[in-house]
Amino acid sequence: MTAFTKIQDRIKRKGLRDTFRSAFRHYVFYHWELLWMERDLDSPVPPHRLKPYGELRVEHITVHNVRAFARHFGDRVETMRELAAEGHTGLMFLNDDNDAVAFIWGSSRHYHDRHYYGCWFPVGPGEFFEFGGELIRKYWGTELSVDLQLELWKAMAAQGCTKVVDVCEQHNIPALKLHLRMGYQEQGRIMNVYCLFGRWKFFRESHYITSRLEPLRKPEAPASSATAG
Numbered sequence: 001m002t003a004f005t006k007i008q009d010r011i012k013r014k015g016l017r018d019t020f021r022s023a024f025r026h027y028v029f030y031h032w033e034l035l036w037m038e039r040d041l042d043s044p045v046p047p048h049r050l051k052p053y054g055e056l057r058v059e060h061i062t063v064h065n066v067r068a069f070a071r072h073f074g075d076r077v078e079t080m081r082e083l084a085a086e087g088h089t090g091l092m093f094l095n096d097d098n099d100a101v102a103f104i105w106g107s108s109r110h111y112h113d114r115h116y117y118g119c120w121f122p123v124g125p126g127e128f129f130e131f132g133g134e135l136i137r138k139y140w141g142t143e144l145s146v147d148l149q150l151e152l153w154k155a156m157a158a159q160g161c162t163k164v165v166d167v168c169e170q171h172n173i174p175a176l177k178l179h180l181r182m183g184y185q186e187q188g189r190i191m192n193v194y195c196l197f198g199r200w201k202f203f204r205e206s207h208y209i210t211s212r213l214e215p216l217r218k219p220e221a222p223a224s225s226a227t228a229g
Contacts, residue, residue, distance in 0.1 A: 030195050032117070034167035035212055036187040037179050038127075041153045041162055045146060046183050053142040056101065058151055061090030068092060068100040072136045079115050083132075089159070090132075091151050093144065104133040104148050106156045106164075117193050119203045121167065128156045130166040145178060167191055170212065177216055186213055 059065065066080040069092070073080075080103070083090055088107045092100040108128045111121045123129045130152065135144055153164060165187075168175045188209065194202040 029197075032193040033170035034117070034191040034193065035170055035176075036165065036167055036189040036191065037184040038163055038165045038187055039182065039184045041157050041164060043183055045150070046181065048143075048146065048181055050143045050146065051141055053139055053144050054095075056093040056095055056144070059092055059094060060155075061092050061103065061105075068094060068098055069103070071097075071099045072101060073103070073134070082115075089128075089152070089155055091148070091155065093148065101139060102133075102135040102144055102148050104152050105131050106152050106161075107131070108156065108159055108161055117191075118201045119191065119193060121191070123165065124163075126160070126162045127165050128159075128161040128163075130164050146182065149182060173216065176213060180213055180216060186211060 059068075061080055061084050063081050063084045066077050066084065069077050069080055080090065083105060088105050088111075090103060090105045093102040095101050106128045108123065110123050111129045111131065113119060113121060113131065121129050121131075130149070133148060135142075135148065139145070149164075156164070166184075168179055170176075170190075188207055190206045190208060192204045192206055194204075196202075
């Protein structure tokens with residue numbers, strides 16, 4: 001398929017405006033707003049209505065077992081190997097075929113995200129930075145999204161951590177709702193990532209006061225009023 005054919009196909013599927021917007025972000029300029037979140041590791045996770053999932057097993061990611069990512073995350077195999085070699089804590093959930101269907105990472109030291117955003121994420125005493133959590137589509141909307149994090153929190157608590165911090169893109173509504181579901185709190189800080197011509201990146205931290213998550217909360221059902229007989 002030629003480049004022109006690909007563009008035509010994209011316009012048919014997404015429309016001209018969306019195609020132009022995506023091309024502008026990719027080749028000219030984009031701005032990510034990454035909201036800082038935090039929570040302690042002791043508070044229970046709020047109740048949820050996620051679907052159960054079948055039996056999986058958990059393993060620590062090492063430089064020797066990253067081939068488990070080949071089937072569902074084939075483009076991440078070397079990235080997984082590099083992260084493991086750097087000493088970060090990674091967990092993966094495996095199915096009966098020994099294929100990784102979900103993974104997540106944690107770093108108890110300042111983390112340089114050279115694979116995606118390109119910036120440093122500082123980590124304070126007792127904290128760890130959570131990143132890279134992902135599940136294959138089959139497990140979207142299941143309890144695995146919760147268990148994945150709980151397993152990492154347990155592993156990091158064993159290393160002396162008492163708080164998890166991470167960032168979430170402002171426009172990623174499903175991820176923001178997941179943070180709400182897990183009981184995260186906003187720090188009121190934003191890591192701004194700017195990219196010019198797909199090559200040069202600039203970073204700046206800003207702050208905010210009004211909650212970015214509150215509008216996403218589901219309104220509580222009104223209590224039914226009792227009537228006298």
